[in-house]
Amino acid sequence: DMQMTQSPSSLSASVGDRVTITCRASQSISIYLNWYQHKPGKAPKLLIYAASTLQSGVPSRFSGSGSGTDFTLTISSLQPEDFATYYCQQSYSTPYTFGQGTKLEIK
């Protein structure tokens, strides 16, 4: 199975900070990379698909970039509602696999 590695595993930041989360694939996946936000007890939410396309309704402070093996999710100015766990997911080869998650906490 394709291995997806996120870094960091956890991150402390303040409201207004710019934050970047990295996801690395064990082999090239072109742009078949998606990002999700997950809050405890809630349904995971699709933020970005195909590496850089913002899902409808997602605030523009979220952005994604990358291709091949290295990808980033950036939040340009953290808002209180952004504190959550973020996951990347590859959709290049089955079974589709996820990163282990990055927990974003309030500093």
Added chain:
Amino acid sequence: QVQLQESGPGLVKPSGTLSLTCTISGGSMSSNKWWSWVRQPPGKGLECIGEIYHTGGTNYNPSLKSRVTISVDKSKNQFSLRLSSVTAADTAVYYCARKDNRGWFDPWGQGTLVTVSS
């Protein structure tokens, strides 16, 4: 907008069969999408279990394929998961989700915790 809701027993005995249903509201499952199950064991990552198309075609994760059956009931706008011969390792939050043909999951249900214990 489409919403998904999982339902089923929260406790299953070891060696038994886990059965969950996902009810779709706000849309028809006879769309050009796949309907999926994903799970997350406590403290671990997300794992794709399998998926079904409204015509009944299925794909399963090879690691679970021998124990998994996903079925669909279009008349009820539901799809279901059965996982046999469960062990404590199958304890997890189980999510249902709609999968786009290009591979992303949206939307998801809130998830339901299933514990395997005697």
